[in-house]
Amino acid sequence: xxxxxxxxxxxxxxxxxxxxxxxxxxxxxxxxxxxxxxxxxxxxxxxxxxxxxxxxxxxxxxxxxxxxxxxxxxxxxxxxxxxxxxxxxxxxxxxxxxxxxxxxxxxxxxx
Amino acid sequence: xxxxxxxxxxxxxxxxxxxxxxxxxxxxxxxxxxxxxxxxxxxxxxxxxxxxxxxxxxxxxxxxxxxxxxxxxxxxxxxxxxxxxxxxxxxxxxxxxxxxxxxxxxxxxxxxxxxxxxxxxxxxxxxxxxxxxx
Amino acid sequence: xxxxxxxxxxxxxxxxxxxxxxxxxxxxxxxxxxxxxxxxxxxxxxxxxxxxxxxxxxxxxxxxxxxxxxxxxxxxxxxxxxxxxxxxxxxxxxxxxxxxxxxxxxxxxxxxxx
Numbered sequence: 299x300x301x302x303x304x305x306x307x308x309x310x311x312x313x314x315x316x317x318x319x320x321x322x323x324x325x326x327x328x329x330x331x332x333x334x335x336x337x338x339x340x341x342x343x344x345x346x347x348x349x350x351x352x353x354x355x356x357x358x359x360x361x362x363x364x365x366x367x368x369x370x371x372x373x374x375x376x377x378x379x380x381x382x383x384x385x386x387x388x389x390x391x392x393x394x395x396x397x398x399x400x401x402x403x404x405x406x407x408x409x
Numbered sequence: 410x411x412x413x414x415x416x417x418x419x420x421x422x423x424x425x426x427x428x429x430x431x432x433x434x435x436x437x438x439x440x441x442x443x444x445x446x447x448x449x450x451x452x453x454x455x456x457x458x459x460x461x462x463x464x465x466x467x468x469x470x471x472x473x474x475x476x477x478x479x480x481x482x483x484x485x486x487x488x489x490x491x492x493x494x495x496x497x498x499x500x501x502x503x504x505x506x507x508x509x510x511x512x513x514x515x516x517x518x519x520x521x522x523x524x525x526x527x528x529x530x531x532x533x534x535x536x537x538x539x540x541x542x543x
Numbered sequence: 544x545x546x547x548x549x550x551x552x553x554x555x556x557x558x559x560x561x562x563x564x565x566x567x568x569x570x571x572x573x574x575x576x577x578x579x580x581x582x583x584x585x586x587x588x589x590x591x592x593x594x595x596x597x598x599x600x601x602x603x604x605x606x607x608x609x610x611x612x613x614x615x616x617x618x619x620x621x622x623x624x625x626x627x628x629x630x631x632x633x634x635x636x637x638x639x640x641x642x643x644x645x646x647x648x649x650x651x652x653x654x655x656x657x
Contacts, residue, residue, distance in 0.1 A: 329610070333608055333610070336604075336607075336608070340600060340604070344596070344597070344600060347593070347596060348593055348621060351589045351592055351593055351621075352589070352621060352623060354589070355585050355586060355589045358585055359581075359582040359585050359586070361577050361578070361582055362577075362625075363623060363624055363625035363626050364621075364623035364624060364625075364626060365623065365624060366624060367621065367622065367623055367624070368622045368623065368624060368640075369622040370593070370619070370620060370621055370622060371618075371619065371620035371622065371629075371645060372597045372600075372601065372613070372616065372618075372619055373616065373617045373618035373619065373620070373631070373649050374601060374612055374613030374614065374616055374617060375612060375613065375614060375615055375616070375617055376611075376612035376613075377612035377613055379613075382622065390612075395646065396645045396646045396649070397643075397644060397645055397646055400622075400643075400645060
């Protein structure tokens with residue numbers, strides 16, 4: 299799925315695909331390219347951190363089904379950022395359907 | 410002498426060891442069972458991952474803050490502490506002077522971590538460093 | 544903080560409340576799953592840590608880029624392999640990914656925190 303197909307979903311401001319070191323591979327959206335690059339880098343840093351925390355939680359809880367972590371959502375006052383695998387989307391809360399966007403990211407992450 | 414052996418020579422040190430990026434590779438000396446050492450290795454890896462990412466994020470907002478590249482971390486418990494420098498870890502009692510001695514040895518022997526700490530940890534197990542950073 | 548209301552969220556396996564430090568203060572767990580108060584206490588601590596760093600990022604991002612809209616954060620979700628945790632303030636739920644309705648979960652925990 300091309301990133302454009304995620305960008306056209308209601309409320310999506312930007313969507314980026316990034317490498318394992320956080321470098322942006324491709325980005326689409328209405329924010330400047332420099333901000334897209336920064337978004338990708340932050341998303342990857344945060345993803346690694348959440349994954350590390352989840353590994354620890356899984357280790358001590360001994361509960362299956364948490365790791366490897368798929369992604370995260372940070373729900374802001376007016377905007378939300380969500381990540382699945384190496385994709386990150388920035389969305390406007392007023393227009394976006396978070397469920398639809400998470401499903402699209404999950405779908406795109408398998409391609 | 411191996412760093413873990415040197416750390417074990419300090420009175421108050423309970424265990425010391427080395428862990429790789431993947432939590433399942435480790436070597437250690439001291440009073441831990443193999444399973445405890447495996448858990449300590451996973452814990453140190455996750456904590457290093459955490460603190461390293463936080464240092465990266467923080468420094469992107471506050472450039473030249475001096476917090477990166479990350480050198481290590483210390484968690485001070487009530488009676489015990491854990492510290493990690495690079496890919497070495499140490500479990501110790503909170504007795505007067507022990508932590509300072511441990512940190513002195515670790516900083517001197519492990520040396521300055523000049524690159525991305527995750528890549529340093531990865532280089533210990535070989536392979537394509539950039540590829541495996543997930 | 545009405546845990547029974549949180550239990551109505553689609554796909555929910557457990558609802559819980561916790562202190563600002565992450566200590567568990569209350570929980571309701573649907574029968575037939577592996578969640579226990581001890582597991583929820585660990586999960587709450589993890590979520591508090593993730594939320595604290597998300598706040599740091601949101602604040603830094605707004606300062607650096609001038610783009611507003613994140614602060615104050617309204618929640619955080621950890622999307623695990625099969626389960627997701629959705630938290631905000633001092634409330635949280637664990638939901639099955641298969642049945643997860645993130646919007647409903649965020650709305651419910653915001654109402655719980657208010």
